[in-house]
Amino acid sequence: MRTLFASAFTLVAFTACAATDDAGTPTGSPAPAVASQAIINGSPDTSTPAAVFVYADNFGCTGSLFKVDRQRDLAWVLTAAHCVQDQSGNPVVPNGVVITTDYNTDPNLIFMQAIRAEHDPRYNGDDRYDVGVIT
Numbered sequence: 001m002r003t004l005f006a007s008a009f010t011l012v013a014f015t016a017c018a019a020t021d022d023a024g025t026p027t028g029s030p031a032p033a034v035a036s037q038a039i040i041n042g043s044p045d046t047s048t049p050a051a052v053f054v055y056a057d058n059f060g061c062t063g064s065l066f067k068v069d070r071q072r073d074l075a076w077v078l079t080a081a082h083c084v085q086d087q088s089g090n091p092v093v094p095n096g097v098v099i100t101t102d103y104n105t106d107p108n109l110i111f112m113q114a115i116r117a118e119h120d121p122r123y124n125g126d127d128r129y130d131v132g133v134i135t
Helices: 002-016
Strands: 051-055 060-069 074-079 096-099 110-113 117-119 132-134
Touching (some): 051 074
Antiparallel strands (some): 051 060, 060 074, 096 110, 117 132
């Protein structure tokens, strides 16, 4: 069971992040289409999206919002280790996290400053253990 959980956790984190160019478009792929509105069970989804954009000075990644503590105004984001460390393996705290359904037009866009980032200490730049958490 533990192995299954670890494998699933790693798979989610690995597929959640991708390198982007300066415009925020994933490298090596066409620009994604923008959905006008999410629909769940036939009704518009107006809840906070779980997918977030993690950004720093020279890169962007995606992440998944997995815990929110409204009393302390904190949130936790699952992302990849390569999004929260530099080329030498030192931890890097991204500038922040953006929660939105459309970065260009969403009037309810939420910006959250990142204050801490951690990654699996076993990550060494290859595909294994590429898991990170941002607070």
